[in-house]
Structures are given as structure tokens and as C-alpha cells.
Amino acid sequence: MPITDTVRHRLQALLKRATRNQQALPGRTASLKRALHRLAASPLGCVDYPVIVLGAGPAGSALHAALRRRSIASLLIDPYPVMRNTYGIFADEIPSWLDKRCIAAVTKPVVVTADGDRFPLGRKYCLLDNAALASQLQAGDLLEHPATIVDAHTVQVGEQTLRAALIIDARGNRLHPMANQRREPTLSESKAVEQVYQLASGVLIPQHVLDESGITPPAVWMDFQPPHAHSLPDDCSPTFGYIMPHPAGILVEETILATAQPPTPELFDTLTTAACERARRYIPTLVADQLTPVEQVCIPLLAPTGTAVDGAIPIGAAAGWINPVTGYSVATSFRLADLFAAAIANPTADQRRRLVGTLHQLSVDRWLLTAAVPVLLALNRRQLDTFLRPVLCAPQPVQRAFLTLGDLSGTLRGMWQVFIRQPLPLQGLILRHMGTRPNTGANSPLNQQQLS
The missing domain is CATH 3.30.9 (D-Amino Acid Oxidase; Chain A, domain 2)
Structure with a gap:
């Protein structure tokens, strides 16, 4: 079988597996569906705020601002609401x-x-x-204090109990090794101690x-x-x-x-x-x-995120909005914040389907890109340069589609272009490693979940 046919069949098999497993991937939407359905049936009820957002990073702050643009009051809570890292966007x-x-x-x-x-x-x-980003996105009600999620509608802030129709968790990845843990990881996450x-x-x-x-x-x-x-x-x-x-x-x-x-x-x-x-x-x-x-x-890059914690809806890095090839994307958080806010402001069946469909596509795309992580781990500096060059030299639409999480057809086109433009030895390396388990240990998230 020609080598191009081999990789074409490999991509098709990966896509089928990604689609079949999308419900088990970061960004799962069962809890979100239930929450939006409850919001449509009983929009506010007896609450202090319609929405409480935990975490004032780019994702949480962007959603907070998107809700304010739609005249929905939200409370943003973060003990340290400072964006420390530098962020770039095309x-x-x-x-x-x-x-x-x-x-x-x-x-x-x-x-x-x-x-x-x-x-x-x-x-x-x-x-x-x-x-300037914090000034624009964090305007409105901001509470600088640690918070604990009690249930799907309640958070505890010190001695104060606050209720909301929706609790949004944007506090980042629970397994981040450098962060002060603001919540406990779930049992499955605590077992996933090795990572990429x-x-x-x-x-x-x-x-x-x-x-x-x-x-x-x-x-x-x-x-x-x-x-x-x-x-x-x-x-x-x-x-x-x-x-x-x-x-x-x-x-x-x-x-x-x-x-x-x-x-x-x-x-x-x-x-x-x-x-x-x-x-x-x-x-x-x-x-x-x-x-x-x-x-x-x-x-x-591979932490098993996206599941609801005590009924709260995760977004941003907590929901797996991370491209496993390029890392965190502010653009993805900005784009999905608008979709989330639109579905919260007008929780009709059409809006819910649009949001859930987008998150499903993002999950499948992320799963597919995860197959390239073992390849990245196997490359040296010169090979990494050669491997990425077809995408970096590609026309703008192809480059944007591959680098933007959630464009499934663009990812497939980009992966194909990357492969066919590699020298023969590097094509062999890609075929040996693409979709395999990298050497990160038996308990790694990739071994447990991503390629199961």
C-alpha cells in the first residue's frame, strides 16, 4: 500500500474514533444541556445573581463581559484577578x-x-x-476572594453563601502543577499524575x-x-x-x-x-x-478536563479548550464566550443546539490533534522545524484552520498537508508515532483517556 494511502486510512480511523468517543472527551456537554434546559424552564428563581463566574482569566473574564454586553448581571470571583502571562492573538x-x-x-x-x-x-x-484587557473584561461586579462550589447553584465565599441560576467554573486546569490549587481534583484526575x-x-x-x-x-x-x-x-x-x-x-x-x-x-x-x-x-x-x-x-496539554464539578459548568482550560499541538488559545476562549453568553441570554432550543454542536466539534478536533502529540515528543529541533514548516508556510486560510481549535475539516487538511510535504524518513517517524501512546507512564491522561 502506498505510504500516502496508509496515512489517509490512519486519519480516517482516528476521525472515526474521535467521533465515537466525543462524549467522553474534554468539553462533554451533558451537564451544560441540563443547566441550559433548567435556565429556559425557570430563568432566574431566587438567586443573588443570574450567573456567577469563578476565575478571572481570559475565558472567565471574556464570558463575564459577554454577559454584561447582553445586560445579564454576573459576579466574577477570583482571589487574584491578575492576568500574569502574556497573551497573543492573530x-x-x-x-x-x-x-x-x-x-x-x-x-x-x-x-x-x-x-x-x-x-x-x-x-x-x-x-x-x-x-487594558482586565479593565475592559472585568468591569462590573468583581469579588477578590477564594470561593468553593457547593452545588450547581451555590458557592461559598468566606462566610457568605451566594446563589445563581448558573455557576461557571473558569479556574483553569485542576492539575496545573504550578498553580495554587483552588479546588480538589476528581478521583480520575488525581490518578493522572503524568502529563505532557x-x-x-x-x-x-x-x-x-x-x-x-x-x-x-x-x-x-x-x-x-x-x-x-x-x-x-x-x-x-x-x-x-x-x-x-x-x-x-x-x-x-x-x-x-x-x-x-x-x-x-x-x-x-x-x-x-x-x-x-x-x-x-x-x-x-x-x-x-x-x-x-x-x-x-x-x-x-492532555489533562482529562471538561467534566462538571459539583454541577458547575467548566469553560476555558477547565473545559479542555486547549489545542494540544499549539497550547492555550485566547481566540478560542473569546469566540466561545460569545456563544455561551448568547445561549444563556436566550436559552432556546436553537441556541442550545448551536452551542452544544460547536463544543462537540471542538472536542472531536481536540481528540484528533492529540494523535499528533506522540509525534511532537519524538522530534528533535531540526525535525520539529521541518514538521511544522508546511503549516507555517501554508496559505492563510489553511494555516488559520489548522491552528484554530474547532475547525475539524481544517485540521484534517492541515494534517494531510503536513504529512505529504515531509521527507521520507520523517514520514516514517510520523507513521510510527501518530496516534500511539507517548512514553509518559501507564497512568498518563493520554493512556487512560485520549486514545482509549
Whole structure:
């Protein structure tokens, strides 16, 4: 059988398995259906707020703002309502309601190959201003306090008990190894102790340093050249650089796209060192005390999320709105926040079907992309560059469809384009690993759930 027929049959088999298992995937919708049905039958009842949203990250804040735009009162609760990480979004995915002040920078980034060649990404990419984003999305009732979900309509905030027609859980992934646990994981989640992560560590080149040097590094979405010959140990997963304008200067991040290595402080120190070395590649006169560490990012890619906790409806990372190939997507959270708010504001059968159908498609798409994670874990730096290049060089519609979670046909087209444009040895590696279980242990979420 020709190799192209083999991969075509493999994709068809994966799609069938994804569709068959969609109810067991992150984003399951049974609890959501029941909640919206109750809301339609008895819109408010005796409640303090129609909706209470727990978690003031991008997903929770976006839903809170979407409800306010529809004149639905909601209470946003978070003990630390600060968006610490930097967030980016493609210009063609910016929603019409987002204030222009939330855009910190608009760039036309390039991709740098392992050989040093450069090519344009082909799409404008924007860095968001977290302060302006929080100002717009968190306006209204905001309570800075830990909260505990009691049941589908009740939360406990200190000694205060609050009731709502809907409780929305947007507190992120319960298995996040770096976060302060704001709730207990379920039994099935607590068993899934091994994971695949996307990790990054970023440093800031302050604006005054840029002014003194007279050098402004270009915006780079992915730089596959090594930061320095000796800055990364041999057993470290392949990394790439991410260089973007920042309100206070230039952000330089070193990122591991996917790794089974645990996110230890030592690994983040290694990434921070690599980010500093990469910054010096662009401005050789930089010294260590001129660079400011600004963030450490850890995204669990395979955690079994999406199930309701005590009747609350999960959204964002808590609902599995994470592309397992590219990581968390602010654009997905913005898009689905509007759909959720529309279904809550007008919980008709048509609105419910539209929302549930979208979440089903997102779940199937995420399941299908999960099949590529074992391939990512098997690639070295040069192979990762070669593997991703067909998508990064693709026409804008194909690139957007593949990188946007929820476009199933686009994902299939993108996966096919990725495969047929690989050299023969890499095609063999893809066939050996695609859809298999990566070496993350018998209890890993991928082994337990994603490919069962």
C-alpha cells in the first residue's frame, strides 16, 4: 500500500474514533444541556445573581463581559484577578467587541528555520495589553476572594453563601502543577499524575536598554535556531524562541512545544538561561542584570478536563479548550464566550443546539490533534522545524484552520498537508508515532483517556 494511502486510512480511523468517543472527551456537554434546559424552564428563581463566574482569566473574564454586553448581571470571583502571562492573538481572530486599547502591539512576525532562513508567517499577530484587557473584561461586579462550589447553584465565599441560576467554573486546569490549587481534583484526575506539557520562560529587554543599544529585534513567532551552543542540556526537549514587542520593551521567550519532562524549577532555570542567551544573539552587549524574568508558562496539554464539578459548568482550560499541538488559545476562549453568553441570554432550543454542536466539534478536533502529540515528543529541533514548516508556510486560510481549535475539516487538511510535504524518513517517524501512546507512564491522561 502506498505510504500516502496508509496515512489517509490512519486519519480516517482516528476521525472515526474521535467521533465515537466525543462524549467522553474534554468539553462533554451533558451537564451544560441540563443547566441550559433548567435556565429556559425557570430563568432566574431566587438567586443573588443570574450567573456567577469563578476565575478571572481570559475565558472567565471574556464570558463575564459577554454577559454584561447582553445586560445579564454576573459576579466574577477570583482571589487574584491578575492576568500574569502574556497573551497573543492573530489579527484576523480579534473579536469586534475588543477595545483597541487592549492591543499592545501589532506585528508581522517571521519564522526562523534551524538553518537560519527566514520567511514571513503571513498573518498579523497582536500582543495583548493585560491591564487594558482586565479593565475592559472585568468591569462590573468583581469579588477578590477564594470561593468553593457547593452545588450547581451555590458557592461559598468566606462566610457568605451566594446563589445563581448558573455557576461557571473558569479556574483553569485542576492539575496545573504550578498553580495554587483552588479546588480538589476528581478521583480520575488525581490518578493522572503524568502529563505532557508546553513550557516557556520569558525575559524582558527593557525599553531603555533598547534605546541605548539602538537595536530593536524583529518580531519572531518561532525561531528554531539554538539560542547558544551550550545553553541547553542534551536531554532537554527541543525549544524555539519567541520574540515580541512588549509595552515595556521586548519579550524574549524560550518555549518547549511539548515535553513529558516534569516542570521543575531546574528546567525553568534552564529555559530562562536559554532565553537570556537568545536575547544576546540579537543584542550582543546585553548583560545579565539588564534582563528581567517576567513569566513562566506551564500548559498541561492532555489533562482529562471538561467534566462538571459539583454541577458547575467548566469553560476555558477547565473545559479542555486547549489545542494540544499549539497550547492555550485566547481566540478560542473569546469566540466561545460569545456563544455561551448568547445561549444563556436566550436559552432556546436553537441556541442550545448551536452551542452544544460547536463544543462537540471542538472536542472531536481536540481528540484528533492529540494523535499528533506522540509525534511532537519524538522530534528533535531540526525535525520539529521541518514538521511544522508546511503549516507555517501554508496559505492563510489553511494555516488559520489548522491552528484554530474547532475547525475539524481544517485540521484534517492541515494534517494531510503536513504529512505529504515531509521527507521520507520523517514520514516514517510520523507513521510510527501518530496516534500511539507517548512514553509518559501507564497512568498518563493520554493512556487512560485520549486514545482509549
